[in-house]
Amino acid sequence: MQERKTRLETLRLELLERIRHYEAHQHRTSGALDKDLDDQALEVRNDEVIARLEDEARTELAQVERALARLDTGVGDHCEICGGLIAPERLEALPYTTRCMKCVKE
Numbered sequence: 774m775q776e777r778k779t780r781l782e783t784l785r786l787e788l789l790e791r792i793r794h795y796e797a798h799q800h801r802t803s804g805a806l807d808k809d810l811d812d813q814a815l816e817v818r819n820d821e822v823i824a825r826l827e828d829e830a831r832t833e834l835a836q837v838e839r840a841l842a843r844l845d846t847g848v849g850d851h852c853e854i855c856g857g858l859i860a861p862e863r864l865e866a867l868p869y870t871t872r873c874m875k876c877v878k879e
């Protein structure tokens with residue numbers, strides 16, 4: 774239990790760091806007007822990839838924070854849909870999950 778919380782907090786810090794990195798990247802490239810067209814096209818594609826990664830990191834961060842909040846209220850090992858216990862090996866593999874295997878599939 775405590776170990777899972779520690780893993781989630783570590784994951785949370787990693788995600789925050791990644792998001793900061795993506796934001797810095799977007800900020801850095803947004804003023805680049807003095808490049809030739811090939812470079813600009815490459816940069817736009819690159820920006821789209823970074824924006825997608827940033828979106829994914831934010832989604833994952835929200836999920837991690839939800840799992841942490843549920844741990845704090847003492848229901849972290851229970852599925853948010855059916856209320857049943859989430860299998861320990863599932864929590865081990867996906868510490869940020871808030872649903873049991875059965876409810877994820879539905």
Ligand SMILES: [Zn+2]
Pocket residue numbers: 852853854855856857872873874875876
């Ligand atoms: Zn369930």
